[in-house]
Amino acid sequence: MRKLVQRIELLQGTLDMLILKTLLFGPSHGHQIAKHIQRTTEDILQVQHGSLYPALHRLEQKGWVVSKWEMAPDRNREFKYYRLTAAGKKRLLQEESKWKKMARAVAQIMWPAEES
């Protein structure tokens, strides 16, 4: 039980970072965020709606993003747009540096020769 929880948390954290990064380029609605991540990673990362929406609401609850129903520029209907807040940007920077550190650490172990 405990192990499972840890794994989910790790995945969530990563997804959170990806969402925040996506929003850095401008406000988007849920579907756009999912498509953006999918397209950018050439479909390697498939974002499940089942994790996306809870993640978005969690981020909103924490104050890293804010949402608003707004008219889409290309369509004549409203979508719920998420927008990065100042706190969200700060959080993104933290996550990014953490992720970089970890990536470098993992790389040092995996490919030690290339490092020097």
Added chain:
Amino acid sequence: MKWRRRKQQEEDLDRELRSDLELEAAEQEERGLSPEEAQYAAKRALGNAGSIKEEVRDAWGWSSLDRLRQDVVYALRTFGRAPGFTAVVILTLALGIGATTTVFSIVHTVLLNPLPFPNPDRLVAIFGKFVSRPNDPPFFISYHDFQNWKSGSHSFERLTVATWNTGGGQILTGAGPTRDTLAMPVGVDFFPMLGIAPEVGRVFEPDDVNTGCRVVLKHAFWTETFRGERTAVGRHIQINNDACTVIGVMPPEFTFYPDAIEMWMLITPNSPFVRNPNLAVVGVFGLVKPGVSIAHVEEELATLYKNSPNPTMGIPITPAVYPLAEQFARLTGPALRFSIVVLFGAVNLVLFIGCLNIANLLLGRSVARQKEFAVRAALGSSRARIIRQLLTEALLLSVIGGGLGILLAITGVHYFRVLNPIAMPPGNPATINLSVLVFTVSLAFVTAVLFGLIPAMKASRVNLMDALRASAQAASLGRAARMLRRALVIAEVALSLALLVGAGLLIQSVHRLASVPLGFRTDHVSTMQLILPRWIYSTPEQRATFFRALARTAGSDVVSTGVTSLVPPDGTGGDAVAVEGKPEPSPEAAILDNVLPISVTGDYFKVMAVPLEIGRVFDDRDSEKSAPVTVVNQSFARKYFPGENPIGASIQMGRPGANGRPWLTIVGVVGDEKHQNFFRPMSWEEPAIIYRPVSQEPPARAYLLFRTMSDRAAIVAMLRKQIEAVDKNVAIGNTEPIDERLSRTLSYPKVRAIVLAAFAALAVLLAAIGLFAVLSQAIAQRTQEFGVRMALGAQKPDLVKLVLWEGITLTLAGLAAGLVISVSVAGLFRSLVYGLTTTDPWTLAVGSLLLVFVALSAMCIPAMRAARVDPKIALRYE
């Protein structure tokens, strides 16, 4: 607010997911799928919308309010499934809390609440007591004693005098009709001692002693007589034809015993209290210095008294120092404090029984719900969740029951305050006591929580599989818990019996007290008070002339009248008597052997139907000029002439050596009348009385007695006219039927008995409910066992017998315990009981029988249920 936001959020989420679905479907369609297939593909991509929503909601976080709402809704559904149980618990709580809070609020007002003065705990009243009779009520003492203490004592910040013993007759004229008033004579230090400043004007100052009459008004009198005008200060009112200057008005909440006070006047060197200290006595009141104990004060005053040059009355007395609040309560109703203590004890018993009952019901109910807990645990409810659920239920029961209880308490206190069934002492008006309310509500709450939770903790820890598999029969509490439930029922029955016996004793006492032949007629006789103004009727001759004229005028052919200076049952005590030819009584005996002198006309005995035993009553022969005569009652004859014929003997009223008092010849002996000593309300006394003819001993205040068979109002109007025709200066006071006067003296015992009876009824009802609950739940748990027994050939009566046996055992055990309790505490109630012993066997027997009857009724339904058990159903019954 919160709910609306939550709803908004839900709608929002719905819309968001829907729009995602539509976008996805549109995309799929662009890839060439048919609209229908695109819909399905989109739904697949989205996944389970329900579980997404769940997860999102988790992300929002459940507020504790949401959870509380769930628990409350669930609890209410549970209550709805057991309406009987719920109603009984809530009613028990409401009655327990309501009754306890009401009674304790009154206890608080009478016994605990400080008087509304700045230093209530340091105010004392100082009276005297006979050394030889420590159990007699304390009495006022002489002004000399006060002066002696005042000059010698170091214990007081202030020491002063006040008295309501005004020697009869302060007549107020010029403010409405001529009437009696009470202008309480006080010392200069009276108001400073109490520490309350006047609202208007000033209070007494030392210089006022040497000027004319000055008064400080009570607020109510000021608003009535002077319409609350501030210019009242400096104006005059007439008391006994003496112009008294108003110097101040006290604030509305200022009060002192007795309630009848309308103003205060100063005791001056010319007052009878100072000039004639042994006849006009006073009460001493003081503000003790901080840290000085009552025992110390008593000791100091006793020493000063012993060394006094002129002590009271010349016989040994001892000063008795009391907290002022205690004396206020005692003077208002001598049995008030004790009655209230008894009622308080009773109401606590009821509350206790109520708590036992709730504990019992909750215990039983949790047994029945053990399977429910197991199912919930199996479905994933955590233990904490189940316990929280039960806590919510207990809380909800307490809140509803407590709310109703508070309403009841408010009604109860309102009843005491507005209807005033018994006089309350001066001081604070009765109000709901907040701390008591909090106490009783939390007591009820703790009971509910404790006995709701203990089994729940146990139940939530049971082995799930065992509990689920087990039938209701097996899912019962352990042996210890069953014993506990039985013990609770036994305790309820026992305490109910004790209350029932107590109520029975009080009710019978009231009944007997009221049905004792009083020796005089109580029906169709009314009294009308007459006050002869002192300044017009200063001599006995003047008064005798008035009464002679009154006798000629008052009444008619159908209305017979008489005059008396005292109406039974009021009045005991009196004066000493010397008998000619017998040794004079010792000074002490002379004071303690009280003979009550009453002035009457000869018609008095006829109107009051007091029988003449021997000799004659007064008639026209007995005038101011004829030889002084007296008629005595049998009690007097027995005491002073045991075994002799007193007719023709001579007696003299007054203390030995008192000169100027005439020798009186006894001309008749009449039957005894019952009188009541104010300080011994649960008893009748037959004081020795000597009657004197009004013509020879004319009183300044008297009662016109008249017998009416019909239309009292018209007769009262006629009599008023007749009295006014004789002299319109005579003040006519209240008119009141004698039986109303009597019922007033019985009002205390009656209210006490009724309230206690109500508590006893409540207790019995609770005990019956407790018994009923235990038996019904026992049957529910044993239905399968009964089915097996019947399948094996047991007959229905056997099962009924089994149920009845359990019920009867519990009842009898309770009765036995109750009898022991009743007999052992009964002695405490002696002063409230009249005409029977506190362990009256009939009362005990009737109380026990009543409880047995109630218990049998409570057993009926469970027994019938047991008889209706169908073996087939019972065996299948889970």
